[in-house]
Amino acid sequence: MNLDGADRDIRSRIYSYESDVPSHMWDSIDQRLRPGRKKWFFWILIPVGLLGSIFLGLNYQQEDLPETPNQTILPALSTSEKTFSNQEIESDHEVAGQILAGSQLSKNPISQSDKSAAKEITRPKTKKILSVFSEAQLQTLPGSGQEARLGNLHTGDSLNSLAVIAEPKWQEDHSDLLPQRRASNSREAKELTYLESRTLFALRDEDPNIDICPSFSSTLQIKPFVEIALWGGLPFKNLSLRDAELKPYRDLRNSTEKTRSSIAFQVLGGLDIGDEIEVKTGLGITRIFEVFDYVDQTATRTITHIVTDTIFVNGQPQVRTDTNIVTEYGQRVKLSQNSFTLFNVPILAAYKFEVGHHRFFVQGGITWNFALRSRGDILAADEQIISIDTRDRVSNPIYKSQVGIDLIGGLGYEYNLKEKNVLRIMASFTHMLSDMTIEGYPLGQRYDHIQLGLSWKHQF
Amino acid sequence: MIEGCVRQDASCQKQLFLLYSRKMMTVCLRYARNRADAEDILQDGFVRLFQNIKQYKGKGSFEGWIRRIFVNASLKKYQAKKWNMEQSGLDYHQNEAVDATVISSLSEKEIIEQIRQLPEGYRVVFNMYVIEGYSHKEISETLGINEATSRTQLLKARKHLQNKITTMTMPHES
Numbered sequence: 001m002n003l004d005g006a007d008r009d010i011r012s013r014i015y016s017y018e019s020d021v022p023s024h025m026w027d028s029i030d031q032r033l034r035p036g037r038k039k040w041f042f043w044i045l046i047p048v049g050l051l052g053s054i055f056l057g058l059n060y061q062q063e064d065l066p067e068t069p070n071q072t073i074l075p076a077l078s079t080s081e082k083t084f085s086n087q088e089i090e091s092d093h094e095v096a097g098q099i100l101a102g103s104q105l106s107k108n109p110i111s112q113s114d115k116s117a118a119k120e121i122t123r124p125k126t127k128k129i130l131s132v133f134s135e136a137q138l139q140t141l142p143g144s145g146q147e148a149r150l151g152n153l154h155t156g157d158s159l160n161s162l163a164v165i166a167e168p169k170w171q172e173d174h175s176d177l178l179p180q181r182r183a184s185n186s187r188e189a190k191e192l193t194y195l196e197s198r199t200l201f202a203l204r205d206e207d208p209n210i211d212i213c214p215s216f217s218s219t220l221q222i223k224p225f226v227e228i229a230l231w232g233g234l235p236f237k238n239l240s241l242r243d244a245e246l247k248p249y250r251d252l253r254n255s256t257e258k259t260r261s262s263i264a265f266q267v268l269g270g271l272d273i274g275d276e277i278e279v280k281t282g283l284g285i286t287r288i289f290e291v292f293d294y295v296d297q298t299a300t301r302t303i304t305h306i307v308t309d310t311i312f313v314n315g316q317p318q319v320r321t322d323t324n325i326v327t328e329y330g331q332r333v334k335l336s337q338n339s340f341t342l343f344n345v346p347i348l349a350a351y352k353f354e355v356g357h358h359r360f361f362v363q364g365g366i367t368w369n370f371a372l373r374s375r376g377d378i379l380a381a382d383e384q385i386i387s388i389d390t391r392d393r394v395s396n397p398i399y400k401s402q403v404g405i406d407l408i409g410g411l412g413y414e415y416n417l418k419e420k421n422v423l424r425i426m427a428s429f430t431h432m433l434s435d436m437t438i439e440g441y442p443l444g445q446r447y448d449h450i451q452l453g454l455s456w457k458h459q460f
Numbered sequence: 461m462i463e464g465c466v467r468q469d470a471s472c473q474k475q476l477f478l479l480y481s482r483k484m485m486t487v488c489l490r491y492a493r494n495r496a497d498a499e500d501i502l503q504d505g506f507v508r509l510f511q512n513i514k515q516y517k518g519k520g521s522f523e524g525w526i527r528r529i530f531v532n533a534s535l536k537k538y539q540a541k542k543w544n545m546e547q548s549g550l551d552y553h554q555n556e557a558v559d560a561t562v563i564s565s566l567s568e569k570e571i572i573e574q575i576r577q578l579p580e581g582y583r584v585v586f587n588m589y590v591i592e593g594y595s596h597k598e599i600s601e602t603l604g605i606n607e608a609t610s611r612t613q614l615l616k617a618r619k620h621l622q623n624k625i626t627t628m629t630m631p632h633e634s
Contacts, residue, residue: 006563007590009563009564010563010571010575010590010591011590011591011593013563013568013571014486014490014568014571014572014575014591015591016483017483017486017568017572018482018483018485018486019482019485019486019489019569019572020482020485021481021482021485021502022499025477025481025499025502025503026474026477026478026481028503029477029503029506029507029510030470030473030474032503032507033468033470033473033507033510033511034470306609306612308608308609308611308612319611319612319615321612321616
């Protein structure tokens with residue numbers, strides 16, 4: 001490298017020269033180094049906090065259940081032929097009688113609380129949730145003088161009342177397992193066939209105030225669940241004008257960007273409140289696919305050729321440069337796969353109902369959306385193709401990072417699988433309430449979706 | 461501080477930024493077409509620096525290593541826009557340099573401004589050769605042009621700069 005005096009002077013003066021740096025520069029760099037740390041943290045905290053509160057509340061409620069050291073809880077009995085095979089259910093009083101029969105196994109006299117509890121559980125409203133002991137089962141209970149054991153109850157345990165807590169579930173119809181004469185026309189028998197599982201609480205004398213039937217007192221039963229959902233959808237793009245003069249630009253955008261499809265994945269957690277209501281929240285990702293297809297019929301391109309030669313004139317070197325420009329005219333085709341990836345935080349509520357033996361639900365709620373990434377190309381207002389790749393457009397973004405809120409509504413059908421697993425088929429409509437583009441951008445952009453989804457729900 | 465940056469410690473990264481950002485802003489200003497582009501390059505450069513700082517093995521000057529990152533970030537921006545380079549016609553150039561006495565009458569800011577106003581191709585080659593100290597061979601390899609083109613661009617840049625500075629300083633002399 002041969003530097004002459006002027007070059008050296010320029011170099012020495014500006015090589016270490018310090019220029020002013022904008023005050024916000026570090027914040028921008030920090031934001032890129034730790035993407036989303038600040039903006040995501042708060043929004044992730046919302047569902048996590050909500051779920052945490054729900055589970056804490058649930059635990060608090062469970063502490064109200066009869067779980068004293070003196071209490072013995074037997075494992076749940078499953079609905080089976082054995083359970084119902086010898087039953088004769090004629091009236092509410094008979095149910096109560098069976099419960100009292102359980103109490104009479106105690107070596108102690110029946111207390112007043114046992115009687116009131118028995119009355120409580122014989123109300124018609126609660127009748128279907130009770131179970132009765134078959135003669136054979138009673139024989140196996142402690143106190144019957146036999147060595148047989150049932151769960152954690154042992155022979156000689158002092159009991160003064162027994163109650164069976166059952167969880168009504170719309171399971172398969174097991175009426176065929178009942179004696180034919182009952183299954184044919186007995187409403188009570190059919191109701192019992194929908195009992196899924198039951199838990200036997202055995203209470204001692206010293207717990208007279210414990211509600212022996214807590215699940216069906218005035219407090220609603222609350223159960224947590226998780227749900228994993230996969231959606232496929234048809235998005236409808238809506239480009240709105242923020243400047244009336246830009247209508248041709250909007251038309252051009254609409255003609256060059258074709259919306260194709262969308263997919264979404266959600267992991268939700270929530271609570272079943274009673275049999276009919278559920279609330280849930282969680283995290284999700286939605287990706288919208290588009291095709292950018294632009295054909296410029298009057299495109300031009302310029303190719304520059306530079307030829308350089310050194311010649312000597314009177315012994316002095318001279319550089320001769322010949323530069324040619326070739327301009328070509330033709331058609332330019334640009335085809336890109338565009339996509340927008342959104343991070344979602346949904347908060348949903350559902351109401352479940354039955355039509356015959358089929359179980360449906362309607363659900364609705366809101367979703368907070370955040371733009372994770374955009375890819376592809378669009379046309380700028382001057383008809384130049386510009387990239388919308390998030391990585392290329394840090395300093396001049398078109399799309400907001402925090403998109404806003406969606407409204408969601410839908411209808412679904414649920415099918416009970418084994419145990420506490422439910423398969424759901426859902427259809428929903430989603431409407432964006434705010435634009436994805438920043439305020440200063442000439443066009444607003446948002447999407448509505450029609451989606452079909454499949455989910456698996458597991459109750460705890 | 462470098463070890464802290466390797467650990468992605470935010471406070472060390474900020475210290476490094478405060479130490480070098482003003483010098484690197486000058487580098488970016490020399491290569492960029494305008495201040496907004498320079499700020500973009502500065503941001504990209506620091507992000508790239510912090511993401512790759514573990515590759516610095518302690519050999520050579522740290523400032524030199526950083527400077528190379530910012531030059532590369534600038535070139536990346538330049539290469540994305542290289543279709544802007546346009547010249548036509550038949551030119552003759554003598555191997556002439558900028559008058560050293562004229563340079564001394566300008567402030568650093570004015571010199572940078574004049575360099576920035578050079579046409580894209582001239583500006584890049586001038587910066588790489590005169591300020592950064594690349595050879596024509598290195599420039600040709602980096603930019604994907606032949607060495608002769610690099611020499612020509614440098615000559616044109618000098619000529620251009622000479623004319624601009626002369627025009628600029630004339631009113632002061634009168």
